[in-house]
Amino acid sequence: MHKVDVQLGDRSYLICIDDKFSPLQPSLAAARQVVIVSNPTVAPLYLQQVSQLFAQAEVKHFLLPDGEAYKTLQSFEQVLSFLLQQKMSRDLVLVALGGGVIGDLTGFVAACYQRGVSFVQLPTTLLSQVDSSVGGKTAVNHPLGKNMIGAFKQPTQVLINTSVLKSLPPREFAAGMAEVIKYALIADQAFFHWLMQHTDAIRAQRPDTLATMIQYCCQMKADIVSRDETEQGERALLNLGHTFGHAIEAWLGYGVWLHGEAVAAGMVMAAQLAVARGNLQPQDLQQIKTLLSAFDLPTAAPDTMTIADFMPFMKTDKKVKHGKMRFILPVAFCQTAIADDVTEAELYEVFADGHR
Structure with missing residues (x-):
């Protein structure tokens, strides 16, 4: 088992990475009230197995339709109504x-139900892992913007089972690789080259390679979150590609492009802007496109x-500050920074002939 410790004082928790659903920490395993939120795609595969982790509880479950289109306030209300109808107390574990x-919707419910209850993340896609x-x-989405309504709510534990990735459609696995590549582009050229060297092993989903890759990404994010939990500074770097990507998702309609696909295209657009500013070389941009293409991800x-x-x-992105758009842009190959001096005129000039 691989472990990552997210250090947040009294809200610290463990991420456990294994090829099975690793044992829960004792306080969770002893829970009396448990509600599993899932969807009709995942539940038939893993619901019974996960329910058995909670030996002392009568486990209830609530299924939402599958897809980004259902990450809404309406779904949020439906889960809350179910908890109230079942008379769940603050001892509940979601x-x-x-x-x-x-994960996003259940976490938001956990933040709000009776002002906060415990919840466990069992992510079943590479992107969520x-x-x-x-x-x-x-968070949940709104027609005017993605993830605009939500809260910061840390899980009590995260159990990552790499074997579930075998059941993912290839497109979903590829979408997760966009977020993996993002970590390399933010701050680690060595990891970028590792991904280039291990492309075939990753595509073949070799368990040891996947576990190493997932642990690295989780550790990098844990370190950043430990220093900047509520995104006052450094954590914003994790949004590389997301300003453009969220716009793509919202404009097309949520679910038309997968989140990772939109982020992949968004990272290329951020790199194109950096090339125009003289902060990134054209050959660096080409390397980024090559790696994304190796996992069948869009580059425009x-x-x-x-x-x-x-x-x-x-203009309504969460990173907007004092009325200024802010972007996460490369300042060198595999090195990023927050840019708050990008003007509309510059964007129109750089992307005047399409998306290059």
Whole structure:
């Protein structure tokens, strides 16, 4: 078993990475009230197995439809109504069994129900294993913006089972690789080259390679979150590609492109902007495209989307500060910084002939 310790004082917790659902910490295993939130895709595969982790509880479950389109206030209310109807107390343990949509929504419910209850993340997609299940960001989407309504709520434990990745469709696995590549581009050229060297092993889902890769990503995120839990500074770097990517998701309609696909295109756009500013070399941009392409990820925004289509979403992005758009941009190969001096005129100039 691989372990990562997220250091947050009295809210610290362990991420356990194994090829099975690792044992829960004793206080969780002894829970009397447990509700597992999942979806009809994941539940038939793992619900019974996960329920057995809670030997002393009568485990209840609530299934939401599968997909980003259901990460809404309506779904949030449906889960809350179920908890109230079942007369769940503050001793409740909520379990998020699914990908990022289930994890984000369940975490938001856990933050709000009776002002906060414990919850466990059991992420079943690569994207959620390396990113969204770690760090305590919880939210639902709104038609005017992604993840605009939510709270910071740290899980009590994260159990990552690498064997569940075998059941993922190839497109879902590839979408997770976008977030993996993001960690390399933020601050680690050595990890970028490791990914290049291990592309075949990753695509073949070799267990040892996956465990090493996932642990690295979780450790990097844990270190950043430990220093900046509520994204006052450094944690914003984890949003590389997301300002452009969230705009793509919202403009197309949530679920048309997977989150990781939109982030991949967004990272290329951020790199293109950095090239135009003289902070990144064209050959560096090509390396980024090559690695993304190796995992069948898009390297451009939708052909039908213009920079004018991006603007309304980017102006309401959560990173906007004092009315200024802020972007995470490369300042060198595999090195990033927050840029708050990007103007509309510059964006139109750089992306005037499409998305290059």
